[in-house]
Every structure is written in structure tokens, then in C-alpha cells.
Amino acid sequence: xxxxxxxxxxxxxxxxxxxxxxxxxxxxxxxxxxxxxxxxxxxxxxxxxxxxxxxxxxxxxxxxxxxxxxxxxxxxxxxxxxxxxxxxxxxxxxxxxxxxxxxxxxxxxxxxxxxxxxxxxxxxxxxxxxxxxxxxxxxxxxxxxxxxxxxxxxxxxxxxxxxxxxxxxxxxxxxxxxxxxxxxxxxxxxxxxxxxxxxxxxxxxxxxxxxxxxxxxxxxxxxxxxxxxxxxxxxxxxxxxxxxxxxxxxxxxxxxxxxxxxxxxxxxxxxxxxxxxxxxxxxxxxxxxxxxxxxxxxxxxxxxxxxxxxxxxxxxxxxxxxxxxxxxxxxxxxxxxxxxxxxxxxx
Amino acid sequence: xxxxxxxxxxxxxxxxxxxxxxxxxxxxxxxxxxxxxxxxxxxxxxxxxxxxxxxxxxxxxxxxxxxxxxxxxxxxxxxxxxxxxxxxxxxxxxxxxxxxxxxxxxxxxxxxxxxxxxxxxxxxxxxxxxxxxxxxxxxxxxxxxxxxxxxxxxxxxxxxxxxxxxxxxxxxxxxxxxxxxxxxxxxxxxxxxxxxxxxxxxxxxxxxxxxxxxxxxxxxxxxxxxxxxxxxxxxxxxxxxxxxxxxxxxxxxxxxxxxxxxxxxxxxxxxxxxxxxxxxxxxxx
Numbered sequence: 145x146x147x148x149x150x151x152x153x154x155x156x157x158x159x160x161x162x163x164x165x166x167x168x169x170x171x172x173x174x175x176x177x178x179x180x181x182x183x184x185x186x187x188x189x190x191x192x193x194x195x196x197x198x199x200x201x202x203x204x205x206x207x208x209x210x211x212x213x214x215x216x217x218x219x220x221x222x223x224x225x226x227x228x229x230x231x232x233x234x235x236x237x238x239x240x241x242x243x244x245x246x247x248x249x250x251x252x253x254x255x256x257x258x259x260x261x262x263x264x265x266x267x268x269x270x271x272x273x274x275x276x277x278x279x280x281x282x283x284x285x286x287x288x289x290x291x292x293x294x295x296x297x298x299x300x301x302x303x304x305x306x307x308x309x310x311x312x313x314x315x316x317x318x319x320x321x322x323x324x325x326x327x328x329x330x331x332x333x334x335x336x337x338x339x340x341x342x343x344x345x346x347x348x349x350x351x352x353x354x355x356x357x358x359x360x361x362x363x364x365x366x367x368x369x370x371x372x373x374x375x376x377x378x379x380x381x382x383x384x385x386x387x388x389x390x391x392x393x394x395x396x397x398x399x400x401x402x403x404x405x406x407x408x409x410x411x412x413x414x415x416x417x418x419x420x421x422x423x424x425x426x427x428x429x430x431x432x433x434x435x436x437x438x439x440x441x442x443x444x445x446x447x448x449x450x451x452x453x454x455x456x457x458x459x460x461x462x463x464x465x466x467x468x469x470x471x472x473x474x475x476x477x478x479x480x481x482x483x484x485x486x487x488x489x490x491x
Numbered sequence: 492x493x494x495x496x497x498x499x500x501x502x503x504x505x506x507x508x509x510x511x512x513x514x515x516x517x518x519x520x521x522x523x524x525x526x527x528x529x530x531x532x533x534x535x536x537x538x539x540x541x542x543x544x545x546x547x548x549x550x551x552x553x554x555x556x557x558x559x560x561x562x563x564x565x566x567x568x569x570x571x572x573x574x575x576x577x578x579x580x581x582x583x584x585x586x587x588x589x590x591x592x593x594x595x596x597x598x599x600x601x602x603x604x605x606x607x608x609x610x611x612x613x614x615x616x617x618x619x620x621x622x623x624x625x626x627x628x629x630x631x632x633x634x635x636x637x638x639x640x641x642x643x644x645x646x647x648x649x650x651x652x653x654x655x656x657x658x659x660x661x662x663x664x665x666x667x668x669x670x671x672x673x674x675x676x677x678x679x680x681x682x683x684x685x686x687x688x689x690x691x692x693x694x695x696x697x698x699x700x701x702x703x704x705x706x707x708x709x710x711x712x713x714x715x716x717x718x719x720x721x722x723x724x725x726x727x728x729x730x731x732x733x734x735x736x737x738x739x740x741x742x743x744x745x746x747x748x749x750x751x752x753x754x755x756x757x758x759x760x761x762x763x764x765x766x767x768x769x770x771x772x773x774x775x776x
Contacts, residue, residue: 348656348698349509349665352677355694355730373758380732384697391653424767433733433766440765 159245161282162273163313164304166289166297172310173199173286174206177249180284184247185210192237194229195251195286196220203249219251226252226261226268227439230275230422238281245280253300255291258402260334260459261444262296267329269303273322275419302328323418333448333457336408340399347387354383354396358407361398366462367405374441375460379407381434382456386411390453404443404459412453421445496666496674497522500642502532502603504676505634505702507627507662509645509655515668516644520607521552523642527605528559533596537568538609538644563599570612580618582626589633597638604639614649620657627661628705635682635689635706660701663693680706687714688722688751695728695735703735707742715749726754733766740768 163180167173177193181203184191192215193203200218204211215237223229229252238246250272253265272283287300289309301307301318302325308314343357358379362372379396386394386409394411421435435456439445444459497519500506510516520536527534536545542560545567549556559565571578574585589606596604613623633639643662645655659665663678678693680703689710695703707723714721723739725731731739740763743750755763 347652348696349659349667351696351698352694356673370757374761376730377732377758377762380696380730384732384734387656388697437733437762437765 158278159280160273160276160278161306162276162304163282163284163306163308164300164316165284165286166300166307166309167286168288168290168310170202173288174202176308176310177203177284177286178206180247180249180282181207181214182210184282185213187245189245189247190237190241191215191247191249192217192233193249194219194222194233195249196254196256199251199286220254223250223252225439225442225444226265227421227435227442227445229268230272230419231424231436232440234272234281234283235275235423238279245282247282247284249284249286251286253285253287253292253296255288260402260446263329263331264444264446266296266299266303267326269300270322270326270329271419271422273303273305274326275422299329326418330447330449333408333446333455336397336406337399337401340397343396343398344393345383345387345396346393348384351380351383351387355380357396358398362405362407362460365398365400365405367460368463371460375405375407375458378438378441378458379409381437382409382458385434386413389413400462401459403464404461406457406459408455408457410450410453410455415447415449415454421447495672496670498526499675500526500640502605502640503634503637503679503681504640504664505631505662506642506676507645507659507665508642509647509659509665509667511647511668516609516646517548517552519642520644521549521554523605523607524549524554524556524559524565527603528555528564530602532603532605533563533599533601534559534565534605534607535568535592535596536565536607536609537570537573538607539570539612540609542567542569564601574608574612580613580622580626582622582629585626586629586633589630589639593633593636593639606639606641607644608641609644611644611646611649614646620654624657624661624701627658628701631661631663631680631702631706632709635680635709637681657701659698661705663699663702665698678703682710683722683724686722686751687717687719688724690724690727692727694730696730696732697734700732700734700738704738707738711742711746711750715746720749720751721746722751722753724753725756725759728754728756728759731759731762733762736762736766736768739763740766744768 165176167176181191193200194217196219200216222233234248252268257265289297301316304316305319306313307316345354355376358376362375383394390411390413392412394409397408399406421439438458442458443461446457448455508519524534546556574580576584593604664676666674678695678699681690683690743752
């Protein structure tokens with residue numbers, strides 16, 4: 145925490161509020177979210193709702209005409225990769241209203257989040273506290289208490305200094321240091337399948353070969369061309385970091401898994417700032433964008449710090465096999481943002 | 492190294508050729524010289540071995556070196572009077588020498604000037620890496636004109652890896668003995684006359700970042716007085732990393748009224764947006 149904007153002035157004076165809202169049904173959801181937004185609108189402050197699928201419609205309906213003053217985004221798209229929610233959703237909205245207190249409803253965790261996504265979601269929730277310390281903002285994160293695992297709700301108590309439900313709000317007794325909490329979700333990555341052959345590279349002269357390898361593997365697994373170019377951008381930035389910062393080799397492994405293309409880079413590097421990849425560097429900075437770019441482009445980024453280095457795994461969704469409809473969530477997304485039916489995801 | 496790789500080099504290329512033993516060096520050089528003979532280019536070899544040694548080496552590797560030397564198509568330069576003046580490395584003087592050699596080769600009717608720089612002499616602590624790197628970066632200006640080309644020979648036994656890595660990035664392309672038949676010059680940068688500007692062909696990444704940076708800066712400097720916008724033609728730029736995109740964006744934003752970007756691919760547009768730039772109607776804002 146070096147940036148002055150993140151300097152805390154001591155508890156009690158920090159204008160940042162981060163609230164976990166437990167709801168059990170659509171009515172509690174709409175009421176809790178609408179009450180939060182009405183506080184914002186009463187102050188004339190900018191407000192945003194970033195929730196998955198049709199949940200936005202529940203809030204819009206409850207707010208009525210006032211909803212036109214609120215910005216809506218589909219979290220299942222904008223925040224599909226939880227690693228990009230801080231830079232691309234939360235900080236982006238705050239940055240577009242300089243000098244104003246911003247109010248954001250962000251719902252990064254819902255029933256459909258997979259086992260591989262979950263630790264990245266929970267780490268994101270913890271790191272919001274570090275990224276927003278000292279910023280004039282309020283962020284409300286709804287949790288579906290009737291659908292989510294008890295462990296996910298317990299994690300929410302660790303990642304939110306303030307908790308609430310339909311009866312009121314209270315200070316979380318489980319809330320602790322956000323950096324330490326985020327580190328609790330630095331779970332080891334499942335082993336790549338033995339059939340995935342690793343590709344080792346070293347030095348900047350090896351980067352074209354890295355791109356050739358990734359292109360060949362991604363094409364073989366059926367990733368479409370537009371996504372291959374984005375995968376190349378992301379992997380190339382990470383591999384460039386390996387060659388420029390570690391002085392040692394990096395190893396890439398690419399395979400298909402659960403409808404995604406997984407691409408893992410292992411090297412001996414250490415990521416010292418836990419907010420790397422979540423806070424855009426200053427305009428003039430030439431470094432520090434690799435993970436930020438990967439977060440923006442990938443459908444999921446998992447980072448695991450090993451004793452001898454770092455593993456970064458990117459997931460890019462593969463197109464559904466021909467003749468098969470996508471899953472319910474993909475269908476909801478295809479219909480477009482928050483106007484999807486209310487029962488499609490998350491609630 | 493696949494011999495056909497050498498045949499893919501053409502005027503404008505500036506390649507950092509790294510190797511581990513003299514056989515690798517000679518195989519590359521012999522192929523490179525013979526390709527120049529076939530295309531009626533003048534060949535200029537400058538290094539620390541004596542001209543007699545080089546002639547023998549080339550002759551032994553299938554080059555009709557003595558005959559070529561007698562006609563003047565092959566010219567062998569010594570270290571002193573080539574890279575060094577009175578034992579010191581003066582990069583600006585060396586670049587002037589290359590410009591003069593280009594004029595001479597043109598005057599003699601050659602189709603191009605094919606240079607070989609054996610950089611073994613630079614393996615010691617002198618010159619400082621900064622000067623060597625500045626020299627290699629500036630040399631791109633000479634090659635972007637499209638008449639001359641160079642194979643810079645860097646012996647990996649003589650250069651510390653990090654130092655070599657920095658020197659490589661001042662070259663648009665790098666190759667080594669493991670290079671396979673698929674290799675092609677990673678990036679070609681061609682100065683264009685109409686419209687005035689620069690055409691980028693290939694891929695821009697960390698391995699040629701400094702070469703791109705200096706060439707862009709040169710183009711902006713050289714063309715700033717024209718009154719017409721400088722055109723950066725990216726239609727054949729197949730890949731650009733974030734740093735390359737920032738360089739392009741930087742050139743465009745420092746002089747927005749003087750730069751026109753054409754042929755920006757969709758991935759590059761997306762990357763520029765991620766980096767906070769916007770591309771519209773041939774310009775970046």
C-alpha cells in the first residue's frame with residue numbers, strides 16, 4: 145500500500161464502506177439493494193449495480209423511475225473473471241466520477257461459480273478492502289444465503305468489515321487483515337493432466353516460439369480465432385515478465401478442461417504486491433501491466449505462490465460443441481446483460 | 492539452424508545472430524554471403540579476424556571468396572578503421588562509415604549492401620553495454636532505408652546473458668542455432684516515401700522493443716518538418732505486445748496532428764483500449 149490514495153487516516157475516518165448483504169429471497173434482495181441505492185441517490189452521488197444475469201432487473205423494478213440514474217452492468221460478463229472486477233468495474237466507475245463518493249453494488253459470488261473460480265472470487269472480496277482503503281466509496285456485496293454454501297457465507301464474514309441482512313447491519317467480528325485473508329485463498333492449483341506436454345522457454349528471443357506454441361495448442365483445442373489473439377496477448381505479457389524479471393526459464397502448459405482452455409505459466413518469479421494486476425499503474429509506467437491485461441482478457445485468472453516461484457493459470461472458455469446449446473448462464477449472457485430473465489442465474 | 496533461414500533475409504533486415512561455436516558462425520555467414528552473390532549485392536565483412544583468415548574460412552565453407560574479393564563484391568574490413576578508431580569505439584563514426592559504404596555500393600551498381608558485423612571484439616567490458624546498445628539501436632535507421640542489411644554476429648561464449656538480451660532487443664530480429672525452418676525475420680521496419688512514414692511488418696515484442704522505439708523516434712524526428720502527417724502503416728503487423736502498443740500510442744499522442752495510423756488490427760485496437768488509448772479514423776487519441 146504505497147499509493148497516497150490508499151493511505152488510511154485511521155479507523156473511523158476512512159470513508160470507505162464494504163458491506164456484505166445476506167439475502168434469502170428476491171424480496172430481501174431487491175429491498176436491501178434498493179435501500180442502499182436510495183441512500184446514494186438521496187445524496188446525488190453516482191451509483192452502479194454490477195450483479196449477475198437477471199438480478200439487475202429485480203433491483204431496477206424495485207427502484208422504479210429512479211433506476212434511470214443508476215448504471216447497470218452484468219457481473220457475469222464484466223466480472224466473469226473476478227480478477228478484473230477491481231480495475232475494470234469498481235475502480236473504472238470510481239475513476240469516471242473523480243472527487244465524488246461512489247456507491248456500487250457488486251455481486252461477484254453466486255451459486256453458479258465453479259470450484260476453480262471460487263478462491264479467486266473470495267480473494268477478490270478480501271482485496272477490495274485493500275484497494276479501496278481511504279477512497280470515498282461504498283460497496284455492497286449481496287450473498288444468496290439460501291443457495292450458497294455455509295463456507296462461502298463464513299468467508300464473506302471474513303472479507304467484509306460490515307455485514308447486513310433484512311434486519312439491519314453490524315460489524316463483522318470475523319473480519320481481519322485483507323491481505324492475510326486474501327492469502328488464505330491462495331490455494332494450490334489442481335495438477336494439469338499428464339497428457340498436457342509442457343513447453344519450456346527462456347530469454348526474450350524465445351517469445352515468438354511461446355506464441356507459436358500457444359497458437360498451435362489453442363487452435364487444436366478449438367478456441368476461436370478472436371479469443372486466440374487475446375490469449376496470445378495475455379500469455380505473451382506474462383511470458384515477457386518471466387524473461388525480463390526472473391532471469392530463469394518459464395514453463396507453459398496448455399490443455400482443455402471443463403469447457404475451457406487452461407494455460408498455465410510456471411516460473412521462479414515472485415509477486416510481492418498482492419494488488420498486482422488489480423490496480424492500473426500510473427500512466428507513464430512501462431511496467432506492471434502483464435497481469436492486469438491477463439485479468440482483462442481471460443475468463444478466469446488463478447495465481448498460486450509456490451515456495452520456489454509463481455504459477456499463473458488462465459482459463460478461456462471454449463465454444464460449445466456444435467449442436468449443443470450453451471448452459472443456462474451462457475444463454476442468459478447471450479440474451480444480453482441485465483435484461484435476462486430474473487430466474488436465470490444467481491438469485 | 493536450417494540453411495533456408497538465411498535465404499529469408501533481405502535488404503532492410505538487421506538480425507542479431509547468436510551462436511555457440513565457430514562452425515555455427517561460419518555456416519550462417521557462408522550461406523548469407525552466397526545469397527548476396529546470387530542477388531548481386533555487395534558484401535561487407537567487418538570483424539576482428541584478419542582478412543586473410545576470413546577469406547580462408549569462407550573459401551573452406553563453399554564461398555568463392557578470393558574471386559569475390561578480387562572483383563570487389565566482397566570487401567573485408569579490419570576492426571581498426573571499422574568499429575574502432577585508434578582503439579576506441581565511436582558509434583557515430585561507425586554509423587557514418589556505413590552510410591558512406593551504402594553510397595559507394597549504390598554508385599557501383601549493386602542491388603544492395605549486405606553487411607556482416609562480427610561483434611566478438613565487443614565481448615569484453617569495453618565498450619560499455621550502453622554504447623553498444625545505442626549503436627545497434629541507431630543502426631536500424633540505416634537499414635530502415637531498405638538498401639542495406641546486416642547480420643550481427645554475437646558469440647554467446649563472450650557475452651553475459653543479460654547484456655546480450657539487451658543488445659538483442661535493439662535488433663528487429665534475433666536468431667540462434669536452434670532456429671528452425673519456420674523462422675522469419677520477426678519484424679521489418681520500412682521507411683515509406685508516399686505517404687511518408689513507416690511500415691511495420693511482422694511482430695513487435697520484448698525481443699525487438701528497443702529497435703522499434705528508436706526507429707519510431709527517428710521517423711518522427713526526420714519527418715517532423717514535412718508539414719504532412721507521418722503515416723504508421725500497421726496492416727502487416729501481425730502481433731504487438733503491450734509495450735509496443737504503448738510506443739505506437741506514445742508516438743501518436745505526442746504529436747496527434749502529425750501522425751496517422753493505418754491498418755490497425757482488431758487485437759491491437761483492443762490492446763490500445765486496454766492501455767487507455769482509442770483508435771478512430773486513422774488516429775489515436
